Amino acid sequence: DAGVIQSPRHEVTEMGQEVTLRCKPISGHDYLFWYRQTMMRGLELLIYFNNNVPIDDSGMPEDRFSAKMPNASFSTLKIQPSEPRDSAVYFCASSPGGVEQFFGPGTRLTVL
Amino acid sequence: AQSVTQLDSQVPVFEEAPVELRCNYSSSVSVYLFWYVQYPNQGLQLLLKYLSGSTLVKGINGFEAEFNKSQTSFHLRKPSVHISDTAEYFCAVTNTGGFKTIFGAGTRLFVKA
Numbered sequence: 001d002a003g004v005i006q007s008p009r010h011e012v013t014e015m016g017q018e019v020t021l022r023c024k025p026i027s028g029h030d031y032l033f034w035y036r037q038t039m040m041r042g043l044e045l046l047i048y049f050n051n052n053v054p055i056d057d058s059g060m061p062e063d064r065f066s067a068k069m070p071n072a073s074f075s076t077l078k079i080q081p082s083e084p085r086d087s088a089v090y091f092c093a094s095s096p097g098g099v100e101q102f103f104g105p106g107t108r109l110t111v112l
Numbered sequence: 113a114q115s116v117t118q119l120d121s122q123v124p125v126f127e128e129a130p131v132e133l134r135c136n137y138s139s140s141v142s143v144y145l146f147w148y149v150q151y152p153n154q155g156l157q158l159l160l161k162y163l164s165g166s167t168l169v170k171g172i173n174g175f176e177a178e179f180n181k182s183q184t185s186f187h188l189r190k191p192s193v194h195i196s197d198t199a200e201y202f203c204a205v206t207n208t209g210g211f212k213t214i215f216g217a218g219t220r221l222f223v224k225a
Contacts, residue, residue, distance in 0.1 A: 004155070031211060033213075042215060042216075042217045042218065043156075043202065043215040043218075045212060045213060045214075048211065048212070050211075055211075056210075056212055091155055091156070093155075093156075095211070098211035099144055099161070099163065099206065099211065100146075100158055100161060101156075101158070101213065102158075103148075103155030103156040103157070104155050105153075105154055105155050106153075106154075106155050
């Protein structure tokens with residue numbers, strides 16, 4: 001299996017622009033997690049899905065952030081409008097059953 | 113609510129020496145415990161996990177950890193480290209009733225020749 005796939009790997013954008021991060025989980029995994037990693041705040045859970053349904057989005061920082069999972073093989077995390085403080089590495093992870101998580105390589109987002 | 117404290121932000125150690133990375137957690141309910149490793153510019157990779165049963169858990173790359181319920185600790189150990197073990201290590205806890213995982217701040221292990 002190819003593992004969790006994230007795209008793009010790097011994204012540089014200007015403040016105010018819309019950013020869309022993409023994730024393809026491992027086939028057969030029924031849980032999907034989105035995390036944000038920064039030096040100041042460490043690794044934070046933003047939202048997670050079970051069978052494509054959002055279960056807990058309490059970590060989503062603001063209304064500017066939204067996440068969708070239209071099917072079992074694709075999820076997006078959107079930031080609109082983006083701000084410099086959104087600069088971070090965003091990880092997607094998938095899990096068979098929700099316990100052990102398999103992480104993607106991450107998307108490094110820089111908002112200028 | 114749960115929390116995870118990794119007691120050391122950085123641990124320098126010489127190659128072939130033993131190492132212990134410390135982790136304490138707090139939770140009012142039963143938990144699952146994990147150690148993940150992150151190499152530069154990569155995602156996290158599971159090293160080992162404690163779900164139930166034996167309190168001594170063995171993982172990949174020669175690492176092991178011991179769950180101590182009375183001390184609410186889950187320290188990671190390796191008897192002899194290699195240069196390639198240089199990475200950041202994260203302790204994590206998940207409520208057994210749900211799947212919201214809380215990660216510690218990380219410990220950067222630096223193995224010197």
